[in-house]
Amino acid sequence: MKRRGSFVAKTIRDGLLEKTMKNLYGTKSNPGMEKTETEDAKPQFPYNVEEILNQTYLNRQEDPLAADIFKPEVEKDKEMPVIVTIHGGGLVEGDRKITRDFNRALAGHGYLVFSVEYRLAPRANCAQQLDDVCAGMDLIGRELVSYNVDFSRIYLIAESAGAYLATYVTAMKYSEKLQKAIGYEPSKMIFKAVGLISGMFYTRKKDLIGYLLSAMFFGKMEESTEFIKYMNPENPEIIDNLPPAYLITSRGDFLNNYTLMFHDALKRQGKKTHLLYYGDKNLGHSFVSIYPYHEKSEDAIQKMLAWFEEQAVGEKVTPEEETAPESEKPEETAAAEPEKPEEAAAAEPDKVGETAAEPEKPEEESEAEKKPKRNRKKKTEAGNNKSQS
Incomplete structure (x- = not known):
């Protein structure tokens, strides 16, 4: 009976793991959206894009890590803003190829785009994955001198598990305590702003992510209380x-x-943040990066890029939160605490797979907002001091 019980438990666990990975990888979470992803449905972008693919920057444990570059065809004297992207896949699946269309779309808006990757768990724990990403970023930093770029407009965009890595990579830059706990040097790159799409921010909650995957993420580092x-x-x-x-x-x-919980946490600490929430249940996990040519994805991309540029030039501040879909939303500044019955939406469901309660907001968003025109070694000394952007 004990053997049978173990077999049943393993079968259930494997089934839950498969379902969770399909959701994280986007294969079941966007019903019907693939119908819009035809060549005819692709929007017309302002710029044509040149692609430089498979640029190997590191070999670790016989796993070559490579970057893709997407360069818009702009005038020779035009300085290009830069975006670095990090793919998702639950830290255990995926590579930079899954977001190539997304990167093409970003480059089509005039951004020089670099896409990096990392070894997957359980072959590498999350600290090693962070180091892989930092190594890729430092390669990009060296490559930037070959292009005419605007160094005041460098941004980071990541989806799902990539958003988790992006959060730690950017925080490591200015936190000596975090660098010491993780055990690796931070990247030298400085980002003016970061875009986090369907972030897998929480890896140790008592839900399916924590239950099924945390041991794969952390490995033996789970024994380190400091980490x-x-x-x-x-x-x-x-x-x-x-x-x-x-x-x-x-x-x-x-x-x-x-995302709702992390956004609330950022607000509580007084951080500059903006939440874009779409009320359509057919827009699933990471839909913006998986189906970038969908009209709602293009809408999200344009709004995110416009907000990025506001951070760079200090133009008008947009509302802290908005829902996709509509003009009845209040005009608020990013520093204002919106008075909405939305706090309950941030409450954590009992388990992953249950969506948070939908904020009571209008159905469709206003169209009024227009788009403005290594081998690396383990850390041995403290990193840079914090500088407020």
Whole structure:
């Protein structure tokens, strides 16, 4: 009976793991959206894009890590803003190829885009994955001198598990405590703002992510109390060291509660942040990056890029929160605490897979907002001091 019980438990666990991974990888979370992803449905972008793919920057454990580059065809004297992207996949699946269309779309708006990747768990724990990402970023930093770029407009965009890595990579830059706990040097790159799409921010909650995957993420580092205490992304050492953050989620995103909770945590700490929430249940996990040519994805991309540029030039500040869909939303500044019955939406469901309660907001968003025109070594000394952007 004991053997039978173990077999049943393993079967249930494997089934839950398969379902969770399908959701994280986007294969079941966006019903019907693939119908819009035809060549005819692709929007016309302002710029044509040149692609430089498979640029190997590191070999680790016989796993070559490579970057893709997407360069818009702009005038020779035009300085290009830069975006670095990090793919998702639950830290255990995926590579940079899954977001190539997304990167093409970003480059089509005039951004020089670099896409990096990392070794997957359980072959590498999350600290090693962070180091892989930092190594890729430092390669990009060296490559930038070959292009005519605007160094005051460098941004980071990541989806799902990539958003988790992006959160820690950017916080490491200014946190010596975090660098010491993780055990690796931070990247030298400085980002003006970060975009986090359907972020898998919480990896140690008592839900399916924590139950099924945390041991794969952390490996033996789970035994280190100094390391594990920082694996709550709401730790002040992380929140206080993040750049301005633009968060995107939707009603159909099975991890939307993670984004709502993390956005609330950023607000509580007085961080500059913006939440874009889509009320359509057919817009699933990471829909913006998986189906970038969908009209709602293009809408989200344009709004995120416009907000990025506001952070760079200090133009008008947009509302802290908005829902996709409509003009009845109040005009608020990013510093204002909106009076909405939305706080309950941030409450954590009992388990992953249950979506958070949908904020009571209008159905469709206003169209009034227009788009403005290594081998690396382990850390041995403290990193840079914090500088407020």
